[in-house]
Amino acid sequence: MHVAAVFLPLIAAFIAGFFGRWIGDRGAQLVTCLALVVSAVFGAIVFWSVAFGGHGHTVELFTWINAGDLEVHWALRYDTLSAVMVAMVTLVSAMIHIYSVGYMAHDKSVPRFMAYLSLFTFFMLMLVTSDNFVQLFFGWEGVGLVSYLLIGFWYDRPTANAAAIKAFVVNRVGDFGFALGIFAVYLIFGSLQFDTVFAAAPDAAHHTIGFLGHQFDALTITCILLFVGAMGKSAQLGLHTWLPDAMEGPTPVSALIHAATMVTAGVFMLARLSPLFEYSPTALAVVVVIGGSTAMFAATIGMAQNDIKRVIAYSTCSQLGYMFFAAGVSAYGAAMFHLLTHAFFKALLFLGAGSVIHAVSGEQDMRKMGGLAKLIPATYVLMWIGSLALGGIWPFAGYYSKDTILEASWAAGTDVGHYAYWLGTFAAFLTAFYSWRLIFLTFHGKPRASREVMAHVHESPPVMILPLVVLAAGALFAGMIGYHWLVGEGREAFWGDSILVLPGHDTVGGAEHVPFWVSKLPLAMGVTGIVFAWVAYIVQTGIPAWFAHYFRPIYLFLLNKWYVDELYDAVIVRPAMWFGVRLWKDGDGAVIDGFGPDGFAKMTRGMAAVLSRFQTGYLYHYVFAMFVGAVVLVSWYVLRQVG
Numbered sequence: 133m134h135v136a137a138v139f140l141p142l143i144a145a146f147i148a149g150f151f152g153r154w155i156g157d158r159g160a161q162l163v164t165c166l167a168l169v170v171s172a173v174f175g176a177i178v179f180w181s182v183a184f185g186g187h188g189h190t191v192e193l194f195t196w197i198n199a200g201d202l203e204v205h206w207a208l209r210y211d212t213l214s215a216v217m218v219a220m221v222t223l224v225s226a227m228i229h230i231y232s233v234g235y236m237a238h239d240k241s242v243p244r245f246m247a248y249l250s251l252f253t254f255f256m257l258m259l260v261t262s263d264n265f266v267q268l269f270f271g272w273e274g275v276g277l278v279s280y281l282l283i284g285f286w287y288d289r290p291t292a293n294a295a296a297i298k299a300f301v302v303n304r305v306g307d308f309g310f311a312l313g314i315f316a317v318y319l320i321f322g323s324l325q326f327d328t329v330f331a332a333a334p335d336a337a338h339h340t341i342g343f344l345g346h347q348f349d350a351l352t353i354t355c356i357l358l359f360v361g362a363m364g365k366s367a368q369l370g371l372h373t374w375l376p377d378a379m380e381g382p383t384p385v386s387a388l389i390h391a392a393t394m395v396t397a398g399v400f401m402l403a404r405l406s407p408l409f410e411y412s413p414t415a416l417a418v419v420v421v422i423g424g425s426t427a428m429f430a431a432t433i434g435m436a437q438n439d440i441k442r443v444i445a446y447s448t449c450s451q452l453g454y455m456f457f458a459a460g461v462s463a464y465g466a467a468m469f470h471l472l473t474h475a476f477f478k479a480l481l482f483l484g485a486g487s488v489i490h491a492v493s494g495e496q497d498m499r500k501m502g503g504l505a506k507l508i509p510a511t512y513v514l515m516w517i518g519s520l521a522l523g524g525i526w527p528f529a530g531y532y533s534k535d536t537i538l539e540a541s542w543a544a545g546t547d548v549g550h551y552a553y554w555l556g557t558f559a560a561f562l563t564a565f566y567s568w569r570l571i572f573l574t575f576h577g578k579p580r581a582s583r584e585v586m587a588h589v590h591e592s593p594p595v596m597i598l599p600l601v602v603l604a605a606g607a608l609f610a611g612m613i614g615y616h617w618l619v620g621e622g623r624e625a626f627w628g629d630s631i632l633v634l635p636g637h638d639t640v641g642g643a644e645h646v647p648f649w650v651s652k653l654p655l656a657m658g659v660t661g662i663v664f665a666w667v668a669y670i671v672q673t674g675i676p677a678w679f680a681h682y683f684r685p686i687y688l689f690l691l692n693k694w695y696v697d698e699l700y701d702a703v704i705v706r707p708a709m710w711f712g713v714r715l716w717k718d719g720d721g722a723v724i725d726g727f728g729p730d731g732f733a734k735m736t737r738g739m740a741a742v743l744s745r746f747q748t749g750y751l752y753h754y755v756f757a758m759f760v761g762a763v764v765l766v767s768w769y770v771l772r773q774v775g
Contacts, residue, residue, distance in 0.1 A: 133174045133177060133178060134174075134178055134191050134208055134210055135191060135193075135208065136170075136171070136174055137171050137174035137175045137178055137218060137222060137257070138171075138208060138218070138254070138257045138258065138261055139254070140167040140168070140170055140171040140174075141164075141167055141168060141171055141225075141250040141251070141253040141254040141257065142250070142251065142254040143167065144163050144164040144166075144167035144168070144246075144247075144250040145164070145247045145248075145249075145250035145251035145254060146247075147160075147163050148160035148163055148164050148243045148244075148246045148247040148250065149243065149244065149247030149248075149251070152242075152243025152244065152246075152247065153243070155243070156243075157242040157243065159243075160242055160243035160246045160247070161232075161233045161242065161246055163246075164229055164246040164247070164249065164250045165226070165229045165230050165233065165246075167250065168222065168225055168226035168229045168250065168253065169226050169230075171222045171226070171253075172219075172222040172223045172225075172226040174222075175215075175218045175219040175221075175222035175223065176219050176222075176223070178210060178215055178218060178219070179215040179216065179218065179219035182210050182211065182212060182215040183212045183215055183216070183617075183626060188210050188211040188212065188215070188628070188630075189210055190207050190208065190209045190210065190263055191207060191208040191210070192205055192206075192207045193205075193206045193207060193208070194206050196266070196267070197266065201322060202318070202324070204264055204266045204267070204324060204325075205263065205264065205325075206267060207263040207264075207267070208261040208263070209261055209262065209263040209326070210261065211628065211629065211630035212626060212627050212628055212630045213400075213403055213404060213468070213627070213630035213631060214260050214261050214630070216468060216472065217260035217400055218257060218260060218261065220471075220472055220475050221253065221256050221257060221260065221393055222253070222257070223602075224387075224388075224393075224475050224476070224479050224603070225249070225252075225253040225256075225388060225393070227479065227483075227599035227602055227603055228249065228384050228387050228388050228479065228483070228599070229246070229249055229250070230595060230598070230599045231384055231387075231483050231486070231595070231596050231599040231600070232245065232246065232249065232382075232384040233595050234490075234592060234593045234595040234596040235382065235383060235384055235486055235490060235596060236382060236384070239382075241285075244285075245285060245382070248278055248281050248282050248285065249282070249384065249385075249388060251274075251278050252275060252278040252279065252282060252388060252389075252393065252394075253388075253393070254274075255270075255271050255274030255275045255277075255278060256271065256275050256393040256394065256397070257271075258270060258271035258274065259271025259272055259274070259275065259397055259400070260400055262326075263325065263326060264324045264325045264326055265314045265317055265318075265324040265326075265329075266314075266324055268401070268404075269310070269311070269314060271397075272307070272310065272361070272365065272397060273307065275365075275393065275394045275397065276300065276303045276307065276365070276394075279299060279300075279303075279378070279389055279394055280296045280297075280299060280300045281296075282381050282382075282385040282388070282389070283295050283296040283299050283377075283378045283380060283381040283385065283389075284296030284297075284380075284381070285381055285382060285385065286380075286381070286382070289380065291380050292380040292381065294377075294380075295374075295377040295378055295379075295380040295381070296380075296381075298373070298374050298377050299374040299375075299377070299378055301374075302364060302371055302373060302374040303364045303365060303371075303374065304364075305364055305371060306360055306361045306362070306363050306364015306365060306371050307361055307364060307365075308360075309357045309358075309359075309360025309361050309363075309364075310357070310358060310360065310361020310362075310364075311361075312357045313354050313355070313356075313357030313358035313359075313360070313361065314358075316341065316350070316353060316354040316357060317329060317354055319341070320336055320339065320341065320350050320351075320354065321336065326404070329407075329408070330407035330408070330632070333351070333407050333408050333411055334411065336350055336351055336411075337351060337411040339351075341353055341354075349412065349414070351408060351411050351412040351415070352412045352414045352415050354408065354412075355405070355408055355409050355412045355415035356414075356415050356418055358401070358405060358408075359402070359415065359418065359419055359422075361398070361401070362397075362398030362399070362401050362402060362456075363398065363422065364398075365394060365395065365397045365398045366395050366396065366397065366398030366399060366452045366455075366456070367395055367426075367448075367449050367452060368398075368422050368423065368426045368449075368452065368453065368456060369422055369425050369426040369429050369453075370422075372426065372429075372430065372449050372696075373696060373697055373700065375390070375395070375445055375446075375448065375449055376437075376442050376445045376446060376449075376693070378390075378445070379439065379441040379442055379445055383441065383482060383483065383485065383486030383489060384483070384486065386441055386444075386445070386482045386485075386486075387478075387479045387482035387483050387486070388479075390444070390445060390448040390478060390482060395448060395452060396452075396455075396471050396474075396475070398452075398456070399452065399455040399456065399459065399467055399468070399471050400468075400471070402419065402456070402459040402464070402467070403459060403464045403467060403468055403631055406459075406462075406464050406631050406632045406633070407632040409459075410462065410632055410633065410634045410637065411634075416459075416460045416461070416462065417460065417546075417548045418460075419456055419457065419459060419460030420456075420457045420460030420461060420541075420548040420549065420551070420552050421457075421460075421548055421551065421552075422453075422456065422457075423452075423453045423454070423455070423456030423457030423458075423459075423460055423552065424453065424457045424541075424548075424551055424552035424555040424556060425453070425555065426449060426450065426452065426453030426456070427450045427451075427453030427454050427457070427552075427555055427556050427559045428450075428453070428555040428556075428558065428559050428562075429450075429453075429694070430446045430447070430449035430450035430453065431446070431447075431450040431558075431559040431562035431563055431566070432562060432690055432694075433446050433690055433693050433694065434446035434447055434450065434562070434563075434566040435562055435565060435566045435569070435690060436687060436690035436691040437566075437691070438497050438498055438499050439496050439497060439498075440485045440488060440489070440496050440497075440498050440501075440570060440574065441482070441485055441489075441496055443498075443566055443569075443570050444478070444481050444482055444485055444570075447478070447481075447522060447563065447566070447567070448478055450559055450562075450563060451470070451474050451478070451522075453556075453559075454470055454534060454537050454556055454559075455467040455470050455471055455474075455537075457537070457541060457552035457556065458470065458537040458540060458541070460548070460552070461540055461541050461543075461544040461546070461548075461549050461552070461639045462544075462633050462634070462637035462638070462639055463536070463537060463540035463541075463619075463639045463640045463643075464631045464633065465618050465619050465623050465627055465631060465640050466533065466536045466537045466540050466618075466619050466640050466643075467537070468618065468631075469532070469533045469536060469614060469615075469618040469619050470530075470533035470534060470536075470537055472533070472610060472614060472618070473521065473529035473530055473532070473533040473606075473607070473610045473611050473614070474530070474533070475606075476521070476529060476603050476604075476606030476607045476610055477517075477518045477521035477522050477528075477529060477530060477603075477606070477607035478518075478522070479603050480514060480515075480517065480518040480521075480600055480603040480604055480606075480607050481515065481518040481519070481522065483596070483599065483600055483603065484511055484514050484515040484518055484600060485515075486596075487508065487511040487514075487591075487592040487596055487597070487600070488501070488504065488508070488511060488515075488574060490592055490596070491504065491507070491508050491511070491589045491590055491591070491592065492504070492581060492585055492589060493585050493588060495581065495585065498570060498573040498574050499573065499580060500580050500581050501573060501574045501575075501579075501580060501581060502573065502574070502575075502576065502577040502578055502579050502580040502581070503575075503576070503577060503578055503579035503580075503586075504574060504575045504579075504589065505575040505576060507586075507589045507590070507591075508589065508590070508591045508592070509591070510591055510592075510597050510600075511591065511592065511597075511600075512575050514597075514600045514601070514604050515571060515574075515575070516571065517604045517607050517608060518603075518604070518607055519567040519568065519570070519571055520607075521607040521608070521611075522563060522567055523560075523563060523564040523567050523568075523658045523661070523662065524560055524563075524564075524654060524655060524658045525564075525655070525658055525659070525662075526655065527608075527611070527612060528607060528608060528611065529606065529607050529608065529609070529610040529611030529612075530607075530611065531611060531655065532611030532612060532614075532615045532619075533611055533619075534556075534560065534654065535651065535654050535655065536615075536619045536640065536643055537556065538553055538556050538557060538560075538650075538654050539643035539644075539646045539650060539651050540639040540640050540642065540643040541553040541556065541639070542643075542646050542650045543639045543642030543643045543645070543646050544639045544642070545642075549639075553650075556654070557653055557654050557657055558657065560654045560657045560658050560661070561657035561658065561660055561661040561664075562661065563658070563661065564657070564658040564659070564660070564661025564662045564665070565661035565662075565664050565665045566665075567661075567662075567665075568661070568662045568665035568666065568669075569665050569668075569669055571665075572665060572666070572669035572670055573669060576669070576670060577669075577670070577673070619640050619643075623640065
């Protein structure tokens with residue numbers, strides 16, 4: 133059962149991918165959906181047996197690498213941390229597979245799409261059940277590869293191809309740091325097995341390592357390099373630019389990548405490597421600053437976006453910031469709690485947005501929607517549930533997990549902890565504002581779409597609505613059900629040895645003793661954000677246009693995403709393109725080819741052109757040439773004899 137939960141998606145991907153032409157669209161959908169549903173059932177059983185039955189263990193499959201002192205096993209590690217991820221990933225992925233049956237019904241490449249979804253799920257399961265750094269890197273790169281295939285699934289669209297390449301390249305930047313971190317782990321510990329490295333971490337706490345010509349704390353450098361990998365995969369500030377562009381893929385792809393799988397890999401990695409990060413306060417502080425800054429940065433951009441999927445994408449970026457600064461203040465349980473609740477309500481929001489797009493004939497600009505509430509009531513209600521959970525409104529799931537993170541940040545009692553708390557609290561206001569801006573623009577007011585579009589607006593079929601209902605149940609109840617075990621009094625027994633928190637670092641426990649205003653301010657900010665959005669988009673609908681006119685620089689700054697893409701284009705892309713063209717034209721073309729194959733070819737052509745002039749066809753020219761040749765030959769012979 134432990135093995136089947138992981139490998140069933142791989143088997144389904146193989147069947148749908150290689151035999152899709154024979155089994156057809158329905159066959160591919162049936163195979164992949166059935167495999168994921170069974171995998172989700174097995175994942176739930178495994179989670180219950182590991183988390184509450186104390187049956188955590190490692191399933192060794194075979195020895196993968198055995199070279200000198202390096203021995204790496206292919207194994208499935210099942211403790212509470214991995215069991216939570218397996219249960220969540222398989223459940224959410226199963227819902228997305230079922231939803232895709234309706235959403236992609238008219239696509240011409242259904243088997244390929246279903247195969248990609250299942251393969252993506254397999255690599256994520258390999259990542260979360262890894263027992264060593266090499267296997268972790270295998271799953272890490274696997275989800276990166278399949279995300280490239282999924283984002284660029286509609287390869288006949290140039291924008292999709294560009295977005296896929298951008299995601300791949302930006303993630304390679306982060307993965308370079310991640311690979312260096314793994315090399316540093318082997319250099320310091322002589323092993324890549326988690327248990328061996330974690331056991332030796334306390335002894336390595338004050339060792340130094342040479343890096344860039346200087347000596348630094350070994351664990352600090354290692355953890356920061358590993359965190360760079362998490363920044364790329366989880367779209368943190370600086371390496372976030374690929375995430376919004378990933379919306380070019382089909383909506384189920386957006387839900388799969390942004391909700392439960394790829395983008396949460398970085399958060400999981402920090403929790404898994406807590407025995408390393410706990411011994412590096414500097415690395416943890418870096419995580420807090422980057423996470424808090426990302427939460428605020430992405431929330432400001434989400435306020436001005438008009439594409440319904442991009443608003444939710446920047447929301448994902450912001451929520452990942454919360455998870456990271458929770459891990460940075462050693463509240464790993466709170467980070468995983470928010471990861472779990474976020475998977476439900478963010479998948480619900482993305483798939484709900486897909487239901488809206490499906491209803492309005494592919495339109496994604498919220499300014500061209502409006503008045504949809506009565507036409508697609510089920511989607512409307514489900515989007516409200518997802519937005520309430522995202523906004524952290526009681527008693528929805530986001531209220532429990534997000535507030536715990538903010539309280540733990542305050543309880544840390546550090547400057548960076550307070551920095552994250554204030555940015556996270558203000559981001560809660562912005563989150564509520566842009567979430568209800570989305571609701572009001574999409575579902576309320578007068579219809580702004582054409583009559584032809586409005587005439588065809590219809591509710592999504594049951595195969596798309598039923599997965600949303602399951603996810604809505606998670607958005608409603610996951611917080612209140614999971615609170616006791618993940619961050620409440622039962623957290624130590626629940627997490628066991630899968631997460632390490634050093635004595636004095638238990639900020640989750642300290643969250644219970646923060647001042648009343650600290651715990652209730654995020655909720656108040658969320659409610660205030662909803663009220664502001666209601667006033668701006670329902671009561672006084674001229675306010676947004678007034679703001680955009682009188683504060684145009686600010687509006688354009690947010691609309692253009694802080695001009696980060698333009699900055700990268702000016703500082704990195706254009707100089708790199710110029711340098712590449714110069715290497716191509718002047719280096720490769722002029723020097724290498726000029727003095728190499730092209731040069732020899734040119735010289736040969738020149739000599740042939742000269743010699744061809746002697747081929748005139750006149751007899752007296754040939755006689756003269758023979759005479760000259762004879763004179764030269766006789767002269768050479770005579771001179772040689774004389775000499």
